[in-house]
Amino acid sequence: MLITRLLKNDRGGQVFLALLIITLIAVPILHALPESNALHLSTYAVTLLGKYLTYALLAIAVDLVWGYLGILSLGHGAFFALGGYAMGMYLMRQIGDRGVYGNPELPDFMVFLNWQELPWFWHGFDSFPFALLMVGLAPGLLAFVFGYFAFRSRVTGVYLSIITQALTYALMLAFFRNEMGFGGNNGLTDFKDILGFSLQADSTRIGLFLASGIALILGYLSCRAIVVSRLGRVAAAIRDAESRTRFIGYRVEYVKLAIFTFSAVLAGIAGALYVPQVGIINPSEFSPLNSIEIVIWVALGGRATLYGAVMGALTVNYAKSVFTAALPDAWLFALGAMFVLVTLFLPRGIAGLLRRREKAIPPTPPSPAPAASEAAS
Helix, strand or coil: CHHHHHCCCCHHHHHHHHHHHHHHHHHHHHHHCCCCCCCCCCHHHHHHHHHHHHHHHHHHHHHHHHHCCCCCCCCHHHHHHHHHHHHHHHHHHHHHHHCCCCCCCCCHHHHHCCCCCCCHHHCCCCCHHHHHHHHHHHHHHHHHHHHHHHHHCCCCHHHHHHHHHHHHHHHHHHHCCHHHCCCCCCCEECCCEECCEECCCHHHHHHHHHHHHHHHHHHHHHHHHHHHCHHHHHHHHHHHCHHHHHHHCCCHHHHHHHHHHHHHHHHHHHHHHHHHHHCEECHHHHCHHHHHHHHHHHHHHCCCCCHHHHHHHHHHHHHHHHHHHHCHHHHHHHHHHHHHHHHHHCCCHHHHHHHHHHHHCCCCCCCCCCCHHHHHC
């Protein structure tokens, strides 16, 4: 079976997927319990878990290019935001005449800014299939164009990281402008429904949570398929010795471009699932600090493990929820402390502990070879 083959030597991945499937089954059951029951899971908790799952998918996308290809991308927040804006545009078109100004065609912010007609790039977003297409196409196309010129020019290392950071910063500044037609500083918000289902309904929240979990499973298996394939082995060779890999005859720029583009599409899907659950998308999602935080998730969980990236995303964001509620001023200090402690004591991240335990189990010693005299007889 294909899945069994993909997870053959991935014990951590097997445990992660098993726990995720159990969670996807348990959460709707616990949510359906009466509110008086101690095990009842509130709608807020379901939404929060769904948001965590979208972050986990984003972390896997970053780990694919950083852990297995050696590209430290500080711009994946841009791909995440583009996917979110594509979904947000669809949700805005679904509001119709239920907006504040009652315009059936133009979103409220366009009416407020005296726009007379819908911009050309908003056409088609009243269709859900078209919106899904743009969720992958917008970040994928940007990653392809950016990667084509960057990798063809052989930009590597810290220079590539700085360029990716500059890319997301430039997009942030552009989307803040009202003339862009994306809501400016306020972004897109006040969504009503998706596919005819109210976003405020508990059943819709459960559906979005399940969709996020399924997307995370498929994203993990897709990345795992790349890692164990010949393409993944070439990517690891590029990460460890790019010049030697190029000298052997591999087209390094094509391998980088393919994996980088796929990673951007995954990030866009994560953003599209994130927006209907949080109810807003604005230019702050393009902030370079967000992309740096994603890298911290992966470093904390463990590079080149995939499941480690998931653990890092869940750990950091759960801690963020706790600290920002109890001690909001201390969150950034806590995040910095976690990163420093992991760097000093867990250079391979949380996943490194699991690998260390596996390696600590001594292998079964081989049977002693027969003596020469016995073999002769």
